[in-house]
Amino acid sequence: MLEPAIKDLATAKNFGTLSFRLPSGQIASHVMWVDATDEHLLINTEIGRAKYKAISADPQVTVTVWNADNAYEYGEVRGTVVGEVGGQEARDHIDALSQRYFGHDYAAPIGTERVILKIQPDRQRSTGT
Numbered sequence: 001m002l003e004p005a006i007k008d009l010a011t012a013k014n015f016g017t018l019s020f021r022l023p024s025g026q027i028a029s030h031v032m033w034v035d036a037t038d039e040h041l042l043i044n045t046e047i048g049r050a051k052y053k054a055i056s057a058d059p060q061v062t063v064t065v066w067n068a069d070n071a072y073e074y075g076e077v078r079g080t081v082v083g084e085v086g087g088q089e090a091r092d093h094i095d096a097l098s099q100r101y102f103g104h105d106y107a108a109p110i111g112t113e114r115v116i117l118k119i120q121p122d123r124q125r126s127t128g129t
Helices: 004-010 050-057 087-102
Strands: 015-021 027-033 041-046 060-067 070-085 114-127
Touching: 004 041, 004 060, 004 070, 004 114, 015 041, 015 050, 027 041, 027 050, 027 087, 041 050, 041 060, 041 087, 050 114, 070 087, 087 114
Parallel strands: none
Antiparallel strands: 015 027, 015 060, 041 114, 060 070, 070 114
């Protein structure tokens, strides 16, 4: 179960940083659009991207989501990618995220299939709420 304060941050117009391990062992961090359900944080990406390949090999990730109006209000989830959703549902999801952040459907070219990564919290905390 995702903490309600973190879900609130992730379903508002806030950004998150997704951190994951590269095959070299180094940690990479990407600023991302985020979303959530009651159970999972959601990240939408493409299967052709390096982050997807790295996370497929090592599904342990950390996501920090902060309030765009108050960076001292944030939530951190250390978790595991436990599933993914592709196809039209993932395409519709990226359009919904683009509507949230920009007010229009996703306009960037899609090089490969979109996929929603479902992150199950193993450890979570929020502050400033």
